[in-house]
Amino acid sequence: MKKKPIIALAMAVVLAFATLSSMQAVDADDVQEDIGYPIEESYEREDEQAAEYEQTDEQESAQEDEQSEEIAEEVATSLASPIVALTEDGILQWEAVEGAVFYDLYVDEVLRTGFQAYITYFDLNLLDLLPGEYQIQIRAISGVEDFADSPLSEAVTFEVAFLDITTLPAPIAVPPVPQPNVTNPWSNSDFIPRGGFRGGGFCRCFMMASFFNLGEDTP
Secondary structure, three states: HHHHHHHHHHHHHHHHHHHHHHHHHHHHHHHHHHHHOHHHHHHHHHHHHHHHHHHHHHHHHHHHHHHHHHHHHHHHHOOOOOOOEOOOOOOOEEEOOOOOEEEEEOOOOOEEEEEEOOOEEEHHHOOOOOOEEEEEEEEEEEEOOOOOOOOOOOEEEEEEEOOOOOOOOOOOOOOOOOOOOOHHHHHOOOOOOOOOOOHHHHHHHHHHHHOOOOOOOOO
């Protein structure tokens, strides 16, 4: 009598195992239908993609190393970049660079002017820039064989302020210049008759003759 429960339990275990196996088979079939190829091939493809990604990473790393080496080589074979400073009143100053024979001044990365090697400062107000902000940089021009020109220096900001007309000084009143008072004796109506002789004309003529010594005999 005791064998029947044991047999029943064994049959139940076998049935459960068969059910589980069929479910796993169904799941595998479903996955295979979704991806379109066997599961074993899927694992192979994932390994291939991982290998491709690893190879791509190695190539990118190698390219970055080559670029770094090129940049380092370029810096090593060029003049040092000038160190610049800007004062409050707009005077740009830079340190002399060994091997430089000339300095170029750039405004917003556009060449504006240049200087001999012995000049290491410049008044930016002489550029006559319009109001606004400008990025100023200096490049050292090489005079040494096998050494290229320096990279552009670090930029400094130069600001040209707008003119505030309200701050203009008030005009200064200029006093009139005094004119000399010159009297023309010939304009005196009592001395020179105007419009012909009027009353007392004879007397005026006599006075004029006396003034010019017209009555005296000439030698």
